[in-house]
Structure formats: C-alpha cells, structure tokens
Amino acid sequence: MLEACQVSFTFKAQPPLLKSISMGVNAGEWVGLSGDSGAGKSTFGQLLAGYYLPYSGRVLVDGEKLPSRGIKPVQWLPQSPELAVNPRWRVGRVLNEAWTPPEALCRAFGIKPDWLKRLPGSLSGGELQRICVLRALAPGVRYLIADEISTMLDPITQVALWQALKAEAQTRRLGVLVISHDTALIKRLCSRHYHLKSSQLEAC
Numbered sequence: 001m002l003e004a005c006q007v008s009f010t011f012k013a014q015p016p017l018l019k020s021i022s023m024g025v026n027a028g029e030w031v032g033l034s035g036d037s038g039a040g041k042s043t044f045g046q047l048l049a050g051y052y053l054p055y056s057g058r059v060l061v062d063g064e065k066l067p068s069r070g071i072k073p074v075q076w077l078p079q080s081p082e083l084a085v086n087p088r089w090r091v092g093r094v095l096n097e098a099w100t101p102p103e104a105l106c107r108a109f110g111i112k113p114d115w116l117k118r119l120p121g122s123l124s125g126g127e128l129q130r131i132c133v134l135r136a137l138a139p140g141v142r143y144l145i146a147d148e149i150s151t152m153l154d155p156i157t158q159v160a161l162w163q164a165l166k167a168e169a170q171t172r173r174l175g176v177l178v179i180s181h182d183t184a185l186i187k188r189l190c191s192r193h194y195h196l197k198s199s200q201l202e203a204c
C-alpha cells in the first residue's frame with residue numbers, strides 16, 4: 001500500500017497547505033483525487049512520490065520509507081510532460097531512460113516509431129505525454145500519481161491512453177492515484193474518490 005500517514009505540509013512563508021492527511025492506495029487499486037485549483041493536489045501527489053518531504057507525518061510504500069536512490073517505486077506524472085524531459089535528448093533516449101518498453105506496449109500507447117528520432121519539442125503535448133507515461137512504467141514501479149495527464153488529449157486519444165494504462169496496471173497490480181478536476185473521469189476509472197478542501201481530504 002502507498003500510504004500518507006498524518007501528512008502535513010507548508011511552503012515557506014505560506015499558510016499550511018495540507019493538514020494531517022491520511023489516506024492509502026492499495027496495490028492494483030485506482031483512487032481519485034479532486035479539489036479546487038490551488039487546493040494542493042499536485043503538491044500532495046509530489047509528496048507521495050518523494051519530491052517534497054512532509055513537515056510532519058510520513059509517506060510509506062508497502063510499509064517502508066521511500067528509497068532515496070535507484071528506481072522510484074512511486075512515479076509522479078505531471079500535466080506538462082515537457083517539464084519532465086531533457087529537451088536536448090532524442091525521444092528514443094527519453095523513453096528508454098529507465099527501461100526498454102516492449103514493442104506491443106509501445107503500440108498499445110500509440111507510440112509511432114518515427115517519434116523516437118525526434119527531439120521532445122517537435123512532438124505535440126499529447127504525444128510527449130504518452131512517451132512520459134510509458135517511460136514511467138519501468139520494472140520496480142509500483143504506484144503512479146497521474147496528475148491531470150489526459151487534459152491535453154483529444155477524447156479518442158484520452159480513452160486509448162487510459163485503456164492502455166488500465167490494462168498494464170491490471171497486469172502488474174499497479175496502484176494509481178488519478179488527480180483530476182473531471183469527476184466523471186474519476187468515477188469511470190476509480191473505485192474510491194477523495195476531494196481535497198481546506199487542507200483536508202473528504203471521502204466522496
């Protein structure tokens with residue numbers, strides 16, 4: 001289980017953003033997280049993936065602290081993929097940074113072979129997002145924080161991305177936290193749903 005245990009967090013010189021939040025995502029489970037803009041959803045997702053340390057409380061992955069080295073078992077996938085890649089690396093190098101995805105999986109994610117020779121800046125946001133999602137599925141990854149990852153995709157590509165991710169997550173029993181403003185999407189994908197409001201989580 002990916003667990004937040006009484007996690008509190010504040011950015012320097014700002015009021016508390018998250019107050020004593022506890023929640024968990026089981027292996028193989030899909031959980032939704034909604035909340036108003038600025039409520040702290042992305043910050044919470046980054047805390048779960050180890051980008052920030054909680055001011056108090058802790059994050060545990062299958063009962064252990066997040067490792068400081070090696071493959072991160074919790075991957076945070078941001079809304080803007082261009083911020084998550086080295087713009088000077090060819091897309092093939094970006095994709096194969098942590099592992100080499102099998103061809104069938106590349107096809108399932110709609111990756112076109114000719115993209116691999118290009119630089120990230122020459123791909124559309126949606127194309128690059130699919131590269132980043134697939135890159136994050138390296139062996140050893142157990143949980144994904146999908147932070148508004150399909151916002152920039154057209155409806156057909158959105159469905160294809162979620163179908164490919166669902167299938168792979170089911171095979172590997174990946175736990176997924178879906179962060180989105182789209183509660184219809186959360187309802188379709190997730191078995192449970194939280195709403196972040198006034199620094200705390202409400203079960204929906």
Ligand SMILES: Nc1ncnc2c1ncn2[C@@H]1O[C@H](COP(=O)(O)OP(=O)(O)OP(=O)(O)O)[C@@H](O)[C@H]1O
Pocket residue numbers: 011012014017035036037038039040041042043044
């Ligand atoms: N590195 C930072 N330093 C200072 N403040 C930050 C930092 N990152 C985010 N914040 C602030 O923390 C608050 C929560 O931001 P966050 O991105 O977590 O919200 P969110 O719920 O994901 O919003 P949105 O739905 O608009 O993406 C915002 O007020 C934001 O300005």
